[in-house]
Amino acid sequence: MSSLSQYSQGAVTAERNRQRIQKSGCTPRGYLLWRAWEDNILREHYPNFPKIRELLPHRTNKAISHRGVHLGIARTSTHWSDTDYSTLRRMYGSASKAELLKALPDHSWERIVHKAEKNGLRRARKPYLRTGNVPNDSVRDRCFEMKFTLVGLNEDCRTKRHFQKRKFGTYHPPYRAIHKATKVLGGTIKLTWARDDRT
Secondary structure, rough: OOHHHHHHHHHHHHHHHHHHHHHHOOOOOOEOOOOOHHHHHHHHHHHHHHHHHHHHHHHHHHHHHHHHHOOOOOOOOOOOOOOHHHHHHHHHOOOOOHHHHOOOOOOOOOOOOHHHHOOOOOOOOOOOOOOOOOOHHHHHHHHHHHOOHHHHHHHOOOOOOOOHHOOOOOOOOOHHHHHHHHHHHOOOOOOOOOOOOOO
16 A cells, blocks of 8 residues: 555544544543633633633533643743742642642642742641540540651551551540550550549
8 A cells, every 4th residue: 555545544534533523522532522612711711710610610620721721821831930839838838739729720739749849848737537536536646746657656556557547436446555555655544533422
């Protein structure tokens, strides 16, 4: 087969694929094609992501960013503007991942973390989740105060993944593990007896 014939056959196949995509309304990977009215919304509101997501709830932030680049209305460089960096410094310590991505839609989570670490920004530590059991929560609070990880506590106490994974609820946890943790964390266990009002 000559090169010309191969080119012609390839052109025919490509045209068939384009027609199939236009008819189905989806790309070969299953993504919805962008319509003219959607592009008009982007041109009018970009980069107001909350507004765009309100009008186009079926489009993700990533899809909106990519389409903005395609339409030439979004910047393609990795440059951090002064406004972006100011937002990062103000929010990085306490904002959630979702809040940061919403506030900095032109930057991926990986780039946000890299920029923060490069400039010495740190996220605030969050207390360990409550289990609903007082002795176990007391151990977790002490770990947080001492900046001690639950993984390290399990290793020192030889309690496998007890403090790391187990959910207690309202029943009594294994007090042998609590006793070991108390020693490792430099505490003591005290008993308080209920007052007998009959005497």
